[in-house]
Amino acid sequence: MNSRSASSAQDTAAVDALTAGLRNRLFFRLYQTANLLNKTGTRALEDHGVTTQQWAILGALADPRSQGGISVGDLAGLLMVSRQNLTGVLSRLEARGLITRTVDERDKRSRFICLTDEGLQRWAAMQPQINEFYQASLAEFSNSDIIAAMHYLEKLRNNFIALEQEQGGTESD
Incomplete structure (x- = not known):
């Protein structure tokens, strides 16, 4: 392997590690957010x-x-x-x-x-x-922020639905 190929492979590995780290942080943040939504939402309506x-x-x-x-x-x-x-x-x-x-x-x-x-x-x-x-x-969320969040959450939800179907499940399993 020449030095250019080795450098390219290292760059790809660095990008993959960065991407993997970002994905892990995103999903961990979603997990935390879902748990906090459940906890704080229930407290908000405890009356x-x-x-x-x-x-x-x-x-x-x-x-x-x-x-x-x-x-x-x-x-x-x-x-x-x-x-x-x-x-x-x-x-x-x-x-x-x-x-x-x-x-x-x-x-x-x-x-x-x-x-x-x-x-x-x-x-x-x-x-x-x-x-x-x-x-x-x-x-501190503008209407535009809310619309953007809804857009990305919908894209993620659709990906989960497709993944679930590939796994042999249905949305309501």
Whole structure:
């Protein structure tokens, strides 16, 4: 190998090490951020007795597109969790009277999840704390920063979906 090839190989190794280090730091930062979101989000809504998982479910059900109910499978896909992980959280929300599960008339094996009136009231009552949490979490973020973050997170999410499919899984496994 001549000196030019050896130098090129060293440059490639240095770039690869730099890239590997950056990737590791990025994924570690995502891990930390997800954990902090879970911890601080749950604390922000502790007066309502709602965890971040329950918050996500109530928010999905409060969305106008879910009016009339959403199937458990569709909800699991939307939240990108397994049906098994969703079942326990739904049971707790149902026991508190915040959601109902009804049989799908077209497919008796399926269940539709709907917010109850109490669930809608709880969702409305949570909005001031949710807005405060968003404001504090996104301090010093411009609208452009938020749009850029959403863009890159969506690209990453799509890559994860493709990776999961290559691994033989589905989004809601």
